[in-house]
Structures are given as C-alpha cells and as structure tokens.
Amino acid sequence: MSKSAFSRRGVLKSGALAGTGLALPTIFTASSAAAFTNDPTGSSVTLGFNVPQTGPYADEGADELRAYQLAVEHLNGGGDGGMMNTFSSKELQGNGILGKKVEFVTGDTQTKSDAARASAKSMIEKDGAVMITGGSSSGVAIAVQGLCQEAGVIFMAGLTHSNDTTGKDKKANGFRHFFNGYMSGAALAPVLKNLYGTDRNAYHLTADYTWGWTQEESIAAATEALGWNTVNKVRTPLAATDFSSYIAPVLNSGADVLVLNHYGGNMVNSLTNAVQFGLREKVVNGKNFEIVVPLYSRLMAKGAGANVKGIHGSTNWHWSLQDEGSQAFVRSFGTKYGFPPSQAAHTVYCQTLLYADAVQRAGSFNPCAVVEALEDYEFDGLGNGKTLYRGEDHQCFKDVLVVRGKENPTSEFDLLEVVEVTPAAQVTYPADHPMFAGGALGSCNSGA
Amino acid sequence: MDAILLQILNGLDKGSAYALIALGLTLIFGTLGVVNFAHGALFMIGAFCAVTVQRLLSLSYEVVDESQKDFLGNPLKVKTPYVESWFGPEMGGAIIDWAVPIAILFAIPIMVCVGYVMERGLIKHFYKREHADQILVTFGLAIVLQEVIKYFYGANPIQTPSPEALSGVANVGALLGMDIVYPVWRIVYFFFSVVIIGAIFSFLQFTTFGMVVRAGMADRETVGLLGINIDRRFTIMFGIAAAVAGLAGVMYTPINSPNYHMGMDFLVLSFVVVVVGGMGSLPGAVLAGFLLGILESFASMNEIKSIIPGIDQIIIYVVAIIILLTRPRGLMGRKGVMEE
Numbered sequence: 001m002s003k004s005a006f007s008r009r010g011v012l013k014s015g016a017l018a019g020t021g022l023a024l025p026t027i028f029t030a031s032s033a034a035a036f037t038n039d040p041t042g043s044s045v046t047l048g049f050n051v052p053q054t055g056p057y058a059d060e061g062a063d064e065l066r067a068y069q070l071a072v073e074h075l076n077g078g079g080d081g082g083m084m085n086t087f088s089s090k091e092l093q094g095n096g097i098l099g100k101k102v103e104f105v106t107g108d109t110q111t112k113s114d115a116a117r118a119s120a121k122s123m124i125e126k127d128g129a130v131m132i133t134g135g136s137s138s139g140v141a142i143a144v145q146g147l148c149q150e151a152g153v154i155f156m157a158g159l160t161h162s163n164d165t166t167g168k169d170k171k172a173n174g175f176r177h178f179f180n181g182y183m184s185g186a187a188l189a190p191v192l193k194n195l196y197g198t199d200r201n202a203y204h205l206t207a208d209y210t211w212g213w214t215q216e217e218s219i220a221a222a223t224e225a226l227g228w229n230t231v232n233k234v235r236t237p238l239a240a241t242d243f244s245s246y247i248a249p250v251l252n253s254g255a256d257v258l259v260l261n262h263y264g265g266n267m268v269n270s271l272t273n274a275v276q277f278g279l280r281e282k283v284v285n286g287k288n289f290e291i292v293v294p295l296y297s298r299l300m301a302k303g304a305g306a307n308v309k310g311i312h313g314s315t316n317w318h319w320s321l322q323d324e325g326s327q328a329f330v331r332s333f334g335t336k337y338g339f340p341p342s343q344a345a346h347t348v349y350c351q352t353l354l355y356a357d358a359v360q361r362a363g364s365f366n367p368c369a370v371v372e373a374l375e376d377y378e379f380d381g382l383g384n385g386k387t388l389y390r391g392e393d394h395q396c397f398k399d400v401l402v403v404r405g406k407e408n409p410t411s412e413f414d415l416l417e418v419v420e421v422t423p424a425a426q427v428t429y430p431a432d433h434p435m436f437a438g439g440a441l442g443s444c445n446s447g448a
Numbered sequence: 449m450d451a452i453l454l455q456i457l458n459g460l461d462k463g464s465a466y467a468l469i470a471l472g473l474t475l476i477f478g479t480l481g482v483v484n485f486a487h488g489a490l491f492m493i494g495a496f497c498a499v500t501v502q503r504l505l506s507l508s509y510e511v512v513d514e515s516q517k518d519f520l521g522n523p524l525k526v527k528t529p530y531v532e533s534w535f536g537p538e539m540g541g542a543i544i545d546w547a548v549p550i551a552i553l554f555a556i557p558i559m560v561c562v563g564y565v566m567e568r569g570l571i572k573h574f575y576k577r578e579h580a581d582q583i584l585v586t587f588g589l590a591i592v593l594q595e596v597i598k599y600f601y602g603a604n605p606i607q608t609p610s611p612e613a614l615s616g617v618a619n620v621g622a623l624l625g626m627d628i629v630y631p632v633w634r635i636v637y638f639f640f641s642v643v644i645i646g647a648i649f650s651f652l653q654f655t656t657f658g659m660v661v662r663a664g665m666a667d668r669e670t671v672g673l674l675g676i677n678i679d680r681r682f683t684i685m686f687g688i689a690a691a692v693a694g695l696a697g698v699m700y701t702p703i704n705s706p707n708y709h710m711g712m713d714f715l716v717l718s719f720v721v722v723v724v725g726g727m728g729s730l731p732g733a734v735l736a737g738f739l740l741g742i743l744e745s746f747a748s749m750n751e752i753k754s755i756i757p758g759i760d761q762i763i764i765y766v767v768a769i770i771i772l773l774t775r776p777r778g779l780m781g782r783k784g785v786m787e788e
Contacts, residue, residue: 241704303606
C-alpha cells in the first residue's frame with residue numbers, strides 16, 4: 001500500500017490559494033500583465049455596447065444597437081461610410097481602428113444601475129472590451145462611468161441628460177456627446193419668451209431622480225431669469241403611471257404653464273393626462289395655458305400621439321436636419337433599416353466614431369492617450385455643427401435644437417419640427433457653474 | 449373645496465381600475481382557491497386587444513405621391529386605410545375613431561378563451577399545490593405573456609385615443625355652482641366599471657348559475673355531492689374573471705398609452721386591494737378598490753405632501769398595514785379563508 005505524498009491539509013491549502021487567485025477579479029489584475037486594461041494584442045479590438053435591451057427603454061436601446069452596428073460596419077470599411085465621409089477628421093480610413101478589425105459585444109442595462117454595471121463589468125473582464133458605450137438613462141450612465149473609471153477603460157456615454165453626468169459625477173475616463181439640462185434651459189428660454197412672454201407662472205412636475213432634479217433646476221432658473229414665476233415644483237415617483245392626481249392640482253394653482261420634467265413612459269403618460277384634463281384649452285390669467293416638454297425624443301413622442309402637437313421642447317439632433325453630416329447618416333441608416341434614426345442612434349454613432357478617431361490620432365488604445373486626444377478636441381461634420389469636447393468636464397458643446405410637435409405629420413416618423421437651432425455659444429457655460437459644482441474630474445485611469 | 453372634490457373624482461376613477469382587477473382576482477381566488485399573479489397580464493392583454501383592433505381598422509394600402517418626398521428623398525408612399533376606401537372617408541374615419549369601444553366586442557370572446565386556456569392548460573394542475581407554487585407559476589406566466597407582447601408590439605407605449613366625441617372635459621361642478629372640470633373618458637370609465645361590477649354581482653345573485661357558484665364558493669364538496677359539476681362552472685368563472693380584467697384593460701387604453709408592463713404596474717396594488725378588502729370577499733374587493741384609490745389621490749395633494757413628504761408613494765401600504773393590524777381578515781373578509 002503506497003502512501004500518498006499529498007496530505008488533506010496540504011490539498012486544502014493549495015486549493016484555497018488557487019481559488020483565491022482565480023476568484024480575484026481580472027479587472028484589478030490586468031495591470032500586471034499589460035500596459036493598460038484590455039490592451040488589444042491580436043488583429044481585432046472589442047468594443048462593448050451597453051444598451052437597454054429589455055425594460056421600458058428597449059426600443060431606444062434597439063435603435064442604439066442598430067447605430068452601433070452601422071458604425072462598426074463603416075469603421076471596418078463596409079457600407080457607404082456614413083458620417084466618416086463628412087467628419088472633419090480624416091484619420092479613419094475604413095480599415096478598423098489602428099488597422100485592427102472592430103468587433104463588438106453587447107450588454108443589457110435593463111435601465112437599472114446595478115444590471116448596467118454588471119453587464120459592463122462582464123464585457124470588460126470576460127470579453128476584453130477596451131471601451132464601453134451606450135445607455136438611455138442618467139442613473140445608468142453615472143453608475144457605468146464610475147465603473148469604467150475604476151476599471152481603466154473609456155466610457156463614451158449614450159443618452160444621458162442630467163447635469164450631474166459631467167457635473168458632480170464627472171470622471172476623467174467618461175465623455176458625453178449628448179446635451180444636458182442646463183443646455184435645454186438655455187436653448188428653450190429665448191423661444192419661450194418670444195412665444196409666451198415674460199409674465200408667466202410655471203408649475204413643474206418632475207421625475208424624482210437625478211435627471212429630473214437637474215432638469216427642473218435648469219429650466220426653473222432659465223425661465224425665472226426671463227421673469228417667470230415658479231408656482232410649484234412637484235416630484236413624481238419614477239414608477240408612476242397615472243399622473244391624474246398630480247395634474248388635477250395644476251388646474252386651480254394659478255399656473256399658466258406646465259413644465260413636464262419627464263422622459264420615456266413618464267412623459268407619454270403625464271402629457272396624455274395633462275391634455276385629457278383640458279389644460280391646452282384652458283385660459284388662465286387671460287393667457288392660453290401652455291405645456292412644455294424640455295427633453296423631447298421622437299420615439300417617445302410617437303407614444304404620446306396627437307398630444308404632442310404644438311408642444312415645444314428641445315432635442316439633441318433630428319433626422320430632418322439638412323447639413324451634410326446629418327443627411328449622410330440618415331441616408332446610410334435609412335437605407336439599411338428602412339426608417340430614419342432617432343437622436344439616441346445619432347449620439348451613439350457619433351460616440352463610436354469619436355472614440356475610434358481619438359485612438360487613431362493618439363496612435364494607441366491606452367485610455368490616457370485617448371483622453372488626451374479627446375480633451376479640447378474640436379470637430380465638425382457629425383450633424384450638430386462645430387463641436388467642442390471640453391477638457392475641463394468632458395462635455396460636448398454644440399448647437400441645440402428647439403423643436404415643436406408637428407401639427408400635420410406626413411408619416412409616423414414626421415412628428416417633430418425644428419423651430420430653432422440654438423448656437424453652441426448660447427448654451428455654453430463656465431466649467432465652474434454652480435449647477436455643475438461638486439466632484440472632480442480626477443486623472444485618467446489606464447488600469448496600469 | 450374644488451381641489452377636494454376633484455381628488456375624490458380622481459380617486460373614484462383610479463379606484464375603478466383597482467376594483468375591476470381586484471374583483472377578478474377575488475373571483476378566481478374565491479372559486480378556485482388560486483392566487484393568480486398572472487391577473488395583471490390579463491389586464492394588459494385586454495389593453496392590447498384594443499391596440500390590435502385599432503391596428504386592424506387602420507390597415508392601409510399605399511399610393512405613391514410623386515409630389516411629396518419621404519425622409520430619403522424618394523416619392524412618398526401615402527397610406528389610406530381600407531375602411532376609408534370601403535365606407536368613405538367620413539364613415540371610415542369614424543370607425544377608426546371608435547376603435548376602443550369596438551374593441552370591447554372583440555375582447556370579450558378573446559379574453560374568455562385566454563382565461564379558459566390558461567385555466568385548463570396550466571392552472572388546473574396547481575389546484576392542490578401550495579399557494580407559493582401557484583404564485584410562482586402564475587408570476588412566471590405573467591412574465592412570459594408580457595415578453596410575448598413586447599416581442600410583437602415593442603417596448604414603447606402605444607397611443608390608443610378615445611373617440612373624439614368622448615374626449616375633452618365635462619364641467620361636473622356646474623350642478624354645485626363650482627368650476628370643476630374632469631375628462632369625459634375618465635367619467636365614462638367610472639360608469640363602465642360600475643356597470644361591470646353591477647353585472648357581475650347580479651349574475652352571481654340572481655341567476656341559477658350564480659347561485660351554484662356561490663354555493664360552491666361556500667362549500668365545494670357538498671355541491672359536488674349533489675351531482676353538480678362545480679369544476680366546469682368554476683372554469684367558466686375563470687373565463688369571466690379574465691374577461692373582466694380584459695375589459696378593464698381595453699377601456700383603460702385612452703387613459704394611459706398601453707405598454708407591455710402595464711399589468712405588473714397594477715398587479716401589486718390590486719393584491720393589496722384584495723387583502724385589504726378581505727380574501728375571497730367580492731364586496732370587500734370593490735370597496736377597498738375605491739377606498740384606496742381615493743386615499744392615493746388625496747395623498748398626492750401638495751398640502752398633504754408638504755406635511756408628510758413621499759406619502760403618495762406609500763399610502764396604500766400604510767393603510768394596508770393598519771387595516772391588517774386592526775382587522776386581520778381585511779375589511780369584509782370571512783372567517784376560515786386562507787386561515788388553514
């Protein structure tokens with residue numbers, strides 16, 4: 001009978017050590033093996049597209065995914081090249097990024113911060129994604145941006161409109177192309193002044209989370225600067241579906257303008273309820289009652305149907321823009337999918353090209369090199385006119401659109417019309433503006 | 449005073465939906481003893497019956513209009529609904545406009561069939577299982593149903609307006625010399641729910657079928673021993689309960705644009721309504737539905753929220769806790785129900 005060289009205690013010790021090693025997340029150990037997290041050493045590079053594939057924003061997420069796939073196709077030399085042809089930078093040649101073929105993985109944010117972080121983490125650790133992008137919610141964007149900062153990868157935000165994303169929660173590894181609540185207020189205020197005058201009483205209904213709070217603050221500040229009085233600011237639960245009990249008090253409040261700081265299903269339902277209660281036919285203080293939806297989305301406007309007619313708001317981009325870049329993107333997207341792209345699709349397509357271009361200009365996938373290439377970078381040809389990625393907060397400054405629900409749409413996509421293109425200078429604010437105070441950009445993290 | 453009356457109206461209107469869903473839940477629990485977490489999904493399927501009818505009535509053929517361009521610069525394909533070409537623009541337009549009321553006729557047989565298939569195909573296998581098993585299987589079924597709806601109809605809300613003649617507001621305060629306006633369709637919804645609730649109670653109270661069902665709810669075994677096929681009648685009641693939830697969903701579509709998860713939004717609240725009203729008590733479910741609807745509306749008033757911030761989000765659960773502590777069987781619960 002032979003005696004084994006392995007004792008029970010020894011096996012347990014070795015197992016425990018090996019287990020600890022395996023269990024240690026690679027997210028924290030990548031630096032020991034490479035110069036930065038997920039350095040692509042093969043012939044391809046992987047991007048992580050983190051969008052809502054389930055949940056209430058799934059349709060918006062699906063449109064984002066379409067745009068990402070189109071961007072990857074263009075980067076790899078397929079299709080008609082889309083906005084790569086109109087982009088002011090000519091670094092991208094249709095041969096991938098730095099000669100590496102672009103591949104992608106997708107994650108489902110479910111529009112929940114924890115789920116979004118988990119899917120982003122999985123794409124970084126298991127799939128080797130060198131950049132994460134996407135999303136349709138500020139809560140998600142802020143959560144994923146924080147994770148990417150810790151992990152040492154770049155985060156190119158999707159649809160996020162809260163001031164906090166590039167305000168108190170800004171991060172060096174995160175970049176936002178989309179506009180924000182402050183910019184909506186700055187763009188809308190002059191239009192509202194021309195339409196409704198300076199003597200108005202506004203009543204705010206606000207979704208009770210980071211985006212709603214900062215938009216309410218921004219719009220109230222912008223309208224109060226016009227001379228408007230803010231009658232009340234009422235917070236509504238994010239999960240609310242029937243807003244009738246919040247709309248009813250508006251009727252006798254003395255307000256003559258209702259500002260709906262709602263997005264998605266909240267916006268569809270609150271606007272529908274407001275119209276049901278006859279607010280649009282109401283006359284208060286000798287003036288017609290008006291409704292304002294500061295953040296518009298074509299996909300959401302469709303859900304509200306005829307109720308959006310004549311109602312003003314702002315948007316990041318619209319397919320009816322006639323500039324060369326927008327037309328190229330609409331042609332490319334429309335030919336491939338059969339309908340025009342949404343603002344969410346435009347944003348994520350731009351973010352993908354901007355990331356690829358920054359890597360190309362930097363000559364490296366190293367996040368710190370990419371950050372340096374994107375900071376204070378000025379470009380044109382991506383549909384919003386001349387645009388600056390400001391270095392101090394990683395916020396894009398570009399023209400903002402004021403739109404109105406169209407009275408006589410010619411198709412199911414023709415729901416909004418652009419009434420004014422507000423120049424970037426009018427929506428630009430100093431980096432130390434009080435609405436963006438708190439937090440620090442910090443320094444870039446490459447994971448090294 | 450105006451504000452208080454407005455919130456009472458609002459509460460009655462909210463309570464209508466709660467009462468209708470809770471009534472169906474109680475019918476199923478009272479007859480079959482099943483805790484049906486898929487009941488919210490039945491409400492949602494009813495709403496999508498309205499969406500389907502609207503889409504069927506709006507089916508169109510396309511004519512190329514060279515004078516207009518689409519988003520790609522190609523000649524625009526103008527859509528004309530078939531009903532407008534068959535019945536003329538005015539009559540055809542009116543038919544499409546009345547899609548939601550028309551959907552009631554479509555929804556009743558569909559919902560009865562859905563209820564029948566659900567009960568015979570799945571739920572009957574769980575009659576003798578624990579309530580926890582019933583909850584798990586019906587909750588799972590609800591998720592499957594909502595994902596199926598999402599697959600076919602997408603995740604965004606779909607606008608399903610009320611007929612033009614029933615949109616707008618009515619001055620309900622005129623009789624009292626006050627200026628209180630309220631949406632006409634919401635008033636229609638309230639009276640519709642009163643009619644449905646009245647019809648269900650009359651059916652159970654004044655028909656032989658209803659008498660047998662009530663007897664079965666009280667003592668299933670004895671009714672069975674009398675040679676009556678009580679299971680068959682209970683299956684029919686499941687179908688009726690599904691139809692009630694479905695009709696509540698159809699009529700709700702103009703109030704809020706339907707989406708695939710609207711059933712889940714109502715499900716938890718409706719269960720609280722059933723528990724507060726008393727498990728198995730039909731009048732309790734209706735009473736609790738309206739009561740909690742009114743309380744929820746009052747809790748949303750700014751005056752109340754300024755005293756207790758956030759009360760609008762928890763009022764229903766606070767009331768449920770208070771009632772269960774003081775009356776463990778709920779407002780009108782019977783002894784012995786769910787107490788074994």
